[in-house]
Amino acid sequence: MDIRSHVSMVFHLDKCIGCHTCSVACKNIWTDRKGTEYMWWNNVETKPGTGYPTQWEDQDKYKGGWEREEDGKIHLRLHGRKKGLSNIFFNPALPTIDDYYEPWTYDYENLFNAPEGDDQPTARAVSMITGKPMDTIEAGPNWDDDLGGSPLYARNDVNLDDLTDDEREQLNELERVVFFYLPRICNHCLNPGCVAACPAGAIYKRGEDGIVLISQEKCRAWRMCISGCPYKKTYYNWASGKSEKCILCYPRLESGQPPACFHSCVGRIRYLGVLLYDADQIEKCASVPDLELVAAQRNMIQDPFDPEVIKCAKANGISDAMIASAQNSPVYKFVKKWQIALPLHAEFRTLPMLYYVPPMLPVLAKTDKDGKYDVAGLDNEGLPAMISSLAKARMPIKYMARMFSAGNVKEVEDVYRKLIAVRIFKRAQKVKDYQQAEVDAALAQGATNPEEVEAIFRLTSLPTYEERFVVPPLGREVAVEAWEKPLERKTEAGFGVRNKIAKRKF
Amino acid sequence: MIEHGKPSSHPRFFSFLLALGIALIFVATLFSVAFAKPSAQVDGEALFIAKGCNACHTIGGGKLVGPDLQGVTELRTNEWLTKWLTAPDQMLQTDPDAKALLVEYNNVPMPNLGLKPEEVAALIAYLGGGATISGATAELPAGDATSGKAYFVGDKRFENGGPHCISCHSVAGIGSLGGGNLGPDLTTSGFVQSDAAFASFMGAPSTQTMGAIWANTPLTPQEQSDLYTFLSRAAVTKREPSALLQIALLAIAGAAALIALAQVYWGKRLRGVRKPMIEQTLAARKRINAK
Missing domain, CATH: 3.30.70.20 (Alpha-Beta Plaits)
Known part of the structure; x- marks a missing residue:
């Protein structure tokens, strides 16, 4: 390893x-x-x-x-x-600037400097590439x-x-x-x-x-x-x-x-932490058939508590602090432990290290003629009528699978079943309108248990700053002190890029 | 081990050679010091030939590539001649007389020969001394233009192994692509004036590049004659417009062929995504609405 x-x-x-x-x-x-x-x-x-x-x-x-x-x-x-x-x-495969968009700003100065006229002055859009006014903005x-x-x-x-x-x-x-x-x-x-x-x-x-x-x-x-x-x-x-x-x-x-x-995210959707992985498996994992890609990539991620893994990590010069950071990693929990985070477009085979917890299927509900709240399509696989069934999801599972599991529908369904179990479990706990049998069925379908559900709920809804961002002690600036005295280096070589980067003149 | 006896005789032979060498150098130095001419008394005639002046000039033998120098000391002042011989390239840019001469002699410039002041003085003294000297080579046998062209483009080897003209020179009549660009284009260069001038120049070229190339691999009289016959037919004062058109057409055709090739090779390149997507979608909607 x-x-x-x-x-x-x-x-x-x-x-x-x-x-x-x-x-x-x-x-x-x-x-x-x-x-x-x-x-x-x-x-x-x-x-x-x-x-x-x-x-x-x-x-x-x-x-x-x-x-x-x-x-x-x-x-x-x-x-x-x-x-x-x-x-x-x-x-021959380069996108043009038009496939991104032509960046623009506005001629705000005109609002102040425009000569007196019949109409209010306007701030015209000005291209940030050519500097010329843009009559129509077609893309952003x-x-x-x-x-x-x-x-x-x-x-x-x-x-x-x-x-x-x-x-x-x-x-x-x-x-x-x-x-x-x-x-x-x-x-x-x-x-x-x-x-x-x-x-x-x-x-x-x-x-x-x-x-x-x-x-x-x-x-x-x-x-x-x-x-x-x-x-x-x-x-x-x-x-x-x-x-x-x-x-x-x-x-x-x-x-x-x-x-x-990550820091500025309003919804606090972003988590950062260290994963330990087995680099020997990279080529193999990137080469498996499409449907096995997500499992293979998950398999490559190693348990930071496993003594064998820790031994190999140390042999590779990974510090104790880094291993401790990996053990606290929220990413490890989402991706490997709970298996509810999936890579985006695994079929590109680049083994992305950014994982997504897919969004819950939006509920499409209406009240029936008796005024009773009804979730569209009650075929809910025996679960309470809170979330529409996977088969009748408004966002088709096939679409989600195409994005997050290289077309493997089962992977995405497993994730959703677990997320649904969390919702039902917590609702039963707080609102108390579900029977225990229904909760048990949801847990069974989600292949999970109350402890795991609690943990998922906590890290999803109530995580602290330190829980969301377990930044490892990278400390390059501290590490450099081992072979170079920063103060001496500063007086000898100064700060910044050592070789001047040649830039084109415009 | 077998040659065990030899080493003892080896150093003795070597030291003998060394002693002989030192003695020779000593004697040579003595002679050179004893018989050296004072530098002011450079032999003008020897210098005239050594520097290759006679490649282009005669004294009393008529004009070749350059003018006949008989009586030149009376025509020009000593001061002018000194300046001219020292740095003709500078004179050609400033002096009106020098410019007029350049036009008169078909725009063939006098090369800067890098003469020292005492050499210049010796040459002027020699020119004023009334001596005569003819061109470098005698008259040429009858030449054959076809053979001359073959020499020029490299179909036929020069007897002494000299390089073919086409590697540095171009001339009309050797195909649309022409020859090299390092040397002057012989179509309009003005070098090819008369067989005597050509033979005289090619017999001992005085310009630095030509001199270095042809010093050890001279042309035979027959080769010179063949080349001259070919070049004198090809040489004109101005290129014909049809020849220019030919080159232009060739360039356009070549560019078109390259563009066509690139279009084939990169035919499947990405030609934008956003605009085609929008156009296709709008066109499809239009079709549906039309139904």
Whole structure:
């Protein structure tokens, strides 16, 4: 076993209110520079929807991630060595700025300086790339925000492809229109497509925490990472001529704080903690058939309490503090212990280390003619009428499976059964309107028990700051003291980047 | 072990050679010191030939590539000649007389030969001394243009192994792509004036590059004649418009072929996602509404 540590994440979609506070926090800290205006290292999408960049999930178009061959080997969908070389000066799978959006600001000064006229002065939209006024704004980073059921955006969601025509039609029925939010950042994958695609070797994964970074000194602007990443989470900075991506706020992590998007999250949907995983299994896990992907990835994550795992971790130089942090990790609980968090689009085979707890199926209820509260479709598999059945879910299970379990419906159903059991158990406890038999049935169906349900409930609804963010002691700045005296170094070499990064002049 | 006896004789032979060498160097130095001419008294005629002046100039033998130098000291002042011989390239940019000469002699510039002041003085003295000197080579045999072209483009080897003209020079009549660009284009260069001038120049080229290339691999008179015959037919004062058109058409056709190839190779490239998606959706809705 080659045990390594990884700072991993869980987003609890049930709690996301789609307020974009995370995106704004990130933008203000990292991407408010020239050339980065169109980048959203963190963005929140409405699902069903086409997302940002438009239809990023459609790898027939964008050629991101890995592809499994008949013999079980995987290769980059973008290109192999020969094709990579012949395409080195022209990458045929690059999205254009139009597929993201043309960033703009407004000419606010005109409100103050406009000459006297018949009408009120207006602040015209001005492109942040060309500097020219934009007459019509056609797209934005969350253009389809809250547009569930939109014939233009929601219906072009590629995750709907597996659905039958009837199921698709249902999603657009009046009063049945449904959507949920999907916040996305870089997944800091274990088998990253961006790293594999980079011809300059500029992208790397940090050893101690697995954060994927692009070296601004080594990047040569080939832009293969942009195509290689199936989540489209590397971006090309047109002003500096280098690619950039989410850095998981490592400067904040190193001083013990969670990343800015985590910290600012209003719904407190984000959890951060260390996972210990077996690096020997990476290639094998990324190569299993689609339906086994989620299980294989879960299997790769190791129990931080297992003495054998701890021994191997220590042999790899992982500190006691890091192991202790892994033992406290909320991510470990969601992903491995309770198995209710799933990776996004595991079929891209990059082994993403950001997991999502799928959102609860929205209830569609009405009162019948007797004034009795009725949940649509009472075929509830013997459970109380609080939540509609999985089979009749407003958001079809097949759609969820396409997003969170590479099409494996059973994986998603198992997650939902457990989440339903938590709801029923807690309601029976607080409101006391369910029979014990019903609660027991729910627990049995969810393959869970009261203790686990309590724990899930606590970490979902009432977690403290310290429980949500178990930031490991990365302490690079402390570690460096072992071989270099910071004060001496400061007087000798100063702060900052040692080699000046050459930038293009505009 | 077998050659055990030898080492003893080896050092003795070596030291003998060394002593002989030292003695030779000593004697040579003595001679050179004893018989060295004072530097001011450089032999003008020897210098005229050594520097390759006779490749382009005669004294009283008529003009070749450059003018006949008979009586030049009366035509120009001593000061002008000194400046000219020291740095003709600078003179060509500033002096009106030098500019006029350049035009008169088909825009073939006088190369800077890097002469020292005493060499310049010696040359001027020699030119004023009334000596005569003819071109570097005698008259040429009859030439064959086809053979000359073959020499130029490299279909036929030069007898002494010299490089083929096409590697540095271009000339009309060797195909649309022409030849190299390192040397002047011989179509319009003005070098190819008369067989005597050509033979004289090629016999001992005085420019740095040509001199270095041809010093050890000279052309035979027959090769010179063949080349001259070919070049004199090809050389014109101005390129014909049809030749320029040919090159332009070739460039356009080449570019079109490359673009077509790229279109085939990258035909399945990503041509935008958002706009096509919206257009297709709107078009589909229009079709449904039309029904």
